[in-house]
Amino acid sequence: MRAVYKVIGIISIWMAGVLSQIWAQPVELTIRYYDKRVYFAGQKPVFIQVTLTNRGASTYRFKLADDRAFSIDFDVRTLNNRPVEATEVLIRKRSTSQRIYFRELSLEPGESFSFTEDLTDYSAITSAGSYVVQAVFYPELLQREAPTRSPSPGGASPNVGTITGAPNTPASASGMGLRSNTLALSIRPAPLPEQGKVAALIDVETNEILQREPLSPDKVIEYMLTARQKGQWEKFFLYLDLEALLLRDPVKKRMWLAESEEGRLRMLDKFRSDLKSAVVDGDIVTIPMEFQVEKTTYGPEQGTVTVLEKFRVGRYIERKRYIYSVEKKDNIWMVVDYAVINLGTE
Known part of the structure; x- marks a missing residue:
């Protein structure tokens, strides 16, 4: 009987190890503001730095589209959990059947890869308010159909290919993606230009709107x-x-x-x-x-x-x-x- 319990114990430990490897996410996706400042409604850009980090023990391989809109998506929501609509340009881009060029990249354990995107290219943030931003990265690209590998035109290197298809589905319906941490985004009402002044001036040290004082x-x-x-x-x-x-x-x-x-x-x-x-x-x-x-x-x-x-x-x-x-x-x-x-x- 003791032998049976011992075997069961060994199997339990082994299964726990296997499940921990399955459940553990070896790749971490993080986002942060590239140049944090005061943001106003209708003004661009809002740069977000996206970083992929391999936290696992083996090489991590993924595809990265030359047009990042087919590798990354941003889920922007109000504090009432209402999603912000995608920009018209993004919708047209993803709803058109086209070839999508990509590279195959790899990250060794402990390595990171970063790139920067303008959030306003993805989400139509037109109103002042508070929002929550999360990124979703698709290692196999954002697409409707299975990728079809084909040689790149012009004699490009072998690690660049194309995908045919019409990737026009929302992020949640396009397959599994890596989700990042969330960022709080505050959008202020657009200031009215004054005579002799194009827009509100911001103190880069405090991120506050500068106010003129009645100085001598x-x-x-x-x-x-x-x-x-x-x-x-x-x-x-x-x-x-x-x-x-x-x-x-x-x-x-x-x-x-x-x-x-x-x-x-x-x-x-x-x-x-x-x-x-x-x-x-x-x-x-x-x-x-x-x-x-x-x-x-x-x-x-x-x-x-x-x-x-x-x-x-x-x-x-x-x-x-x-x-x-x-x-x-x-x-x-x-x-x-x-x-x-x-x-x-x-």
Whole structure:
């Protein structure tokens, strides 16, 4: 009898080991935000980094489509567990019969493979609110029919093939997939553009919307220059009247007058990008190594702030005097113009 119990015990231990191997998931799928920031309704992108990690003891092999939409899907739901619809582009792509090129990859134990996708390419998140995001990865690709292996055109390497079929079924109906952890996604209402401002400016350190304060003209300039020294572009732009600075150029002013409201917003957006790239108005975006406010004069609506700024150029230090013109708009002093006087080197 003892021998029988011993045999049963051995079998039980063996079965437990086998079942643990079957139930254990050797591959882990994780997602995280690639560049976490504040997200607004209707704005793109929302980058998600997807990582596959082999936690098992043997080599893990899988297929990866060149078009990631046939390898990965995102399940986005509201807090009421209502799924968010897929984008129209994604639906058309998956409902069209086509060849899907893929690579066969392998992960050794402990290895990981990552790629980044824009969530807005998959889910039509058009409303502000709170959402839960989960990724589903399909090692054998997302498809309706069994894959048909065929040589790739153009003499591609043997580990690249094509699949024919019409993969247009939802993720839950397309076979077994690996599910990831979940992410909380908060979408804020889209801010209304203000005059001279294309969109809300976000503090990259706190992810909060920057608010203009009723600072004095000299404090406005100090705030702007300090932000430039620290490379904080959003704070640098906070007190700049981009429209006024743009209209200093007579050619751009004529273009502005001929544009619609939408066209003017595009001009402001391009002007802001050009400033960051120092394509235009290079003097105002040059980083000073140090600065000192020399004189501040202002009345009820207008004023000037004179600042001595120093810049390192090779082995020399250039000295320049900046005269910033400011105007009060809605009780906020804004920079509307500037002039530069070169004072030589030291």
